[in-house]
Amino acid sequence: MEFAEVVGIRRSIRFFDPDRAVEREKIQKILEAMRLGSCAMNAHWLRAIVVYRDDLAPETFEALKLPVAGVVMELAPVHIYCYGDLSVIQNDHGKQPKLLIDMGALAPSHGWTHRFVDEFVWPMLLDPMSKSPQYPIAMAFDNGGCATQGLLMAYEEGLGACWTAFNIPVAKEAFGVPDHWVPHYVLNLGYPLESREAGGQRPRPPFEDLYFEGRVGNPFRRDEKVVEELKRRKMIQASAPFPNRQQELRDLARRLGLPE
């Protein structure tokens, strides 16, 4: 699938085939995509724990579920719990930026030298940043980007996925999560039981309400020619609601014995 179409077909899937296992190699591809995501200072804060629903003790699984996520977690055969490792910067002590210099990713043309890392980047930037209250927010931003690459890979592989929250203390105990890992979300993963369109692309706020040019309040004007191109490339697709969606939802609920 072309990248634009992968972006276009991605939407949260909440009805999975509960009995169809996900191939281990597809899970690995998702994790590989996460690992290649962009992160400041090559820090790689993202940690993930792959959990197979059917391997969980029933009482643990029950305790992991939150009310609004319960059905999704029950239907998805694979759950990828995502965390951020807060210890990365302190443990690394400036080694990653030096590695980026050695690898030719950072260059003196932009001010990057080993000495600059020792004299400025570590003591004035990374060390204080990693002790600041803003640090987990910065980490979460990068982790969201990395995790989204994995999410898109799932659709490239013909799977569906949905992020949900989970019971943090129960997961910590059940999966041996260290104290310095910050919980994000769990990626529920499986083969979609609902149609690929899943009722159409979800409504979004108007483009010009979200993005600006030069100054807040000056909307980035949308060029309709670009919109048309992205429609042709299947990134912008028919928007929800689809006329047959309610019937599809009801059929799925009845097939799976779920509430109506």
Place this chain on the structure above:
Amino acid sequence: MLDRPVESYDTVAAWESGLRTQWGGNPFAEDPVKLRTLVEFCEFVARDPDAVIAFCFLRKRATGERFQSKQRRDELLRRLKEFEIAGSSGIDARRRRSHVVSFLSHNGVLIY
């Protein structure tokens, strides 16, 4: 156990209205098992439908603000599990549970 027809309870009317809005049609006429299962559950927990929903809510002592009690929901969840396995097994048990969950969620209470 119910002292009047099950359809006459406010929470059952809310359930019917929610189902009708979501799916259209005449939900209880098309699927009488829904109401029958709710009546069985009410008998199982010895509460009428309005009392089942009311059981899930408490008021804060200080402000009088109404809120859903986690403890009460957990208690109801425990009884729902007992009810589910008491009647049947497999997909039938799941459907039996789902009718009750549907009644709860159309009244603003979700337990899983």
